[in-house]
Amino acid sequence: MSRVRSAVQEEIRQSRPFSSPSEEGVVALVRTADLLRRALTGVVEPHGITLQQYNVLRILRGAGPEGLPTLEIAGRMIEHAPGVTRLVDRLQAKGLVRRQRSTEDRREIRCRIAAEGLDLLARLDGLMQDAAREFMSPLDAEALDRFIRDLDALRAAIT
Amino acid sequence: MSRVRSAVQEEIRQSRPFSSPSEEGVVALVRTADLLRRALTGVVEPHGITLQQYNVLRILRGAGPEGLPTLEIAGRMIEHAPGVTRLVDRLQAKGLVRRQRSTEDRREIRCRIAAEGLDLLARLDGLMQDAAREFMSPLDAEALDRFIRDLDALRAAIT
DNA sequence: CCAATTTACTTGACGCGTCATGTATTGTCG
DNA sequence: CGACAATACATGACGCGTCAAGTAAATTGG
Numbered sequence: 324m325s326r327v328r329s330a331v332q333e334e335i336r337q338s339r340p341f342s343s344p345s346e347e348g349v350v351a352l353v354r355t356a357d358l359l360r361r362a363l364t365g366v367v368e369p370h371g372i373t374l375q376q377y378n379v380l381r382i383l384r385g386a387g388p389e390g391l392p393t394l395e396i397a398g399r400m401i402e403h404a405p406g407v408t409r410l411v412d413r414l415q416a417k418g419l420v421r422r423q424r425s426t427e428d429r430r431e432i433r434c435r436i437a438a439e440g441l442d443l444l445a446r447l448d449g450l451m452q453d454a455a456r457e458f459m460s461p462l463d464a465e466a467l468d469r470f471i472r473d474l475d476a477l478r479a480a481i482t
Numbered sequence: 483m484s485r486v487r488s489a490v491q492e493e494i495r496q497s498r499p500f501s502s503p504s505e506e507g508v509v510a511l512v513r514t515a516d517l518l519r520r521a522l523t524g525v526v527e528p529h530g531i532t533l534q535q536y537n538v539l540r541i542l543r544g545a546g547p548e549g550l551p552t553l554e555i556a557g558r559m560i561e562h563a564p565g566v567t568r569l570v571d572r573l574q575a576k577g578l579v580r581r582q583r584s585t586e587d588r589r590e591i592r593c594r595i596a597a598e599g600l601d602l603l604a605r606l607d608g609l610m611q612d613a614a615r616e617f618m619s620p621l622d623a624e625a626l627d628r629f630i631r632d633l634d635a636l637r638a639a640i641t
Numbered sequence: 642c643c644a645a646t647t648t649a650c651t652t653g654a655c656g657c658g659t660c661a662t663g664t665a666t667t668g669t670c671g
Numbered sequence: 672c673g674a675c676a677a678t679a680c681a682t683g684a685c686g687c688g689t690c691a692a693g694t695a696a697a698t699t700g701g
Contacts, residue, residue, distance in 0.1 A: 344626050345614040349518060351633040356515030357560055358640055359508060364659095373686065394649060401516055406688050408651060413686075430649045430696045452502060459504040461635040467503050470632050474510040476620040481517055523689095532656065553679060565658050567681060572656075589666045589679040 359458055366454045370447060375400075376414055377451075379407070380444055383420065383436035390435035392425065419443060518617055525613045529606060534559075535573055536610075538566070539603055542579065542595035549594035551584070578602060 341347040360374065367377045382399050383391060391399075397407040411434050414420040419440035425431035436444075459467055500506040519533065526536045541558050542550060550558075556566040570593050573579040578599035584590035595603075618626055 343611060343615065344623065344630070345618040346611065348618045348621075348626055348630050348633075349522070349614040351630050351637075352511075352515050352518055354560060355633045355637050356511050358637055359511060362640070363508070375687065392649075393651095401513060402687095403689060404650065405652080405690080410687080428649085428697070432650070452505065455504040455508040456502065458636065458639075459507045461639040462507075462632060464503065466632060467507055470629070471503070471507050471510050473621060473625060473629050474507075474514045477617065478510075478514050478517055480617075480620045481521070534657065551679075552681095561657095562659060563680065564660080564682080569657075571681095587667070587679085591680070 362458055363451070363454055366450050367447065370443060371417070372414075372419070372443070375410055376419075377444075377447065379410055379414060380419060380436060380440050383434060384441060384444055386436075388435065390423075390433040392431040392433055396434060414440070521617055522610070522613055525609050526606065529602060530576070531573075531578070531602070534569055535578075536603075536606065538569055538573060539578060539595060539599050542593060543600060543603055545595075547594065549582075549592040551590040551592055555593060573599070 341350070364374045367374050372380070378400055379396060382396055386395075393407055393411065394404055396411070397404045400407070411420055411422065415422055417439075419437055421435050421437050422432050423435070425433050462470055500509070523533045526533050531539070537559055538555060541555055545554075552566055552570065553563055555570070556563045559566070570579055570581065574581055576598075578596055580594050580596050581591050582594070584592050621629055
């Protein structure tokens with residue numbers, strides 16, 4: 324049952340092993356996601372946007388020319404509204420996004436991706452694909468599929 | 483090969499499926515880690531510290547009474563020094579950590595966990611264990627072990 | 642039909658992560 | 672030995688995430 328010192332244990336250089344496999348999993352998950360985030364940030368930042376800004380642009384591209392109200396963007400990222408407001412502020416300042424108060428419901432603000440935003444995404448699509456493939460390359464197709472299912476199961480269990 | 487719409491696809495509500503399993507894996511990984519981080523934050527914050535502050539305290543407890551220099555803490559988290567300096571600033575302000583310039587090498591600052599910090603950790607140990615177990619509960623022992631190995635493999639591949 | 646509630650945001654404050662830059666101390670090598 | 676590089680940090684600036692509180696518009700209930 325007890326395995327050789329895992330990679331996480333080596334990294335943390337703690338003599339004491341994890342007190343449980345669950346804890347080891349939790350730490351491994353957070354650390355791996357951190358490294359991934361950094362790798363993806365490295366792809367996107369040279370093009371003048373952050374990873375979160377990239378995510379918003381992708382969501383808006385997916386939404387089409389109708390655009391989306393702010394809260395809807397927040398919902399699709401798992402994020403809270405205040406962060407999104409400011410995120411879109413910066414995207415607008417860069418001319419990648421346009422905002423316009425909705426006419427039917429004047430509380431809503433519809434955010435649309437601008438042509439410049441689409442251009443930027445077009446340039447980033449391939450690079451992000453490559454980065455994702457590269458990062459996941461240690462897992463073969465079968466392992467990757469199982470891995471994704473496991474992650475799905477973990478998220479699904481959150482009450 | 484193509485599966486039914488996965489959980490991530492549902493969550494993002496994007497009609498277009500992921501352009502590749504790698505991309506799906508990347509998104510699933512980041513989103514899952516985000517939710518985990520939030521869950522753990524929920525455990526720790528009622529006790530007056532943040533998740534990162536908790537991590538530092540754990541590292542310092544693991545280091546024993548000798549303490550650690552700032553950069554060594556940064557190394558054990560995967561983080562850069564500037565963040566750690568301020569992190570420890572706040573822990574010190576709360577009286578959970580003490581700092582003292584080293585005498586052998588006067589550039590170094592040794593950080594030690596204070597008795598109050600140890601007390602706090604003692605109160606949190608069980609709660610964090612429970613949270614980890616709870617979060618990982620969808621995976622049985624075998625799946626969890628495989629899951630951890632997969633994560634280890636992903637991190638190990640980073641150049 | 643209007644007061645109370647709800648919804649969709651926005652703003653302020655604070656902790657965190659990151660880069661660039663600055664400072665003190667130590668190591669090095671010519 | 673002394674200039675110069677390297678090391679260990681600290682600080683400033685900026686983007687992000689989160690909570691609490693505020694504003695404006697729509698909805699609802701009496």
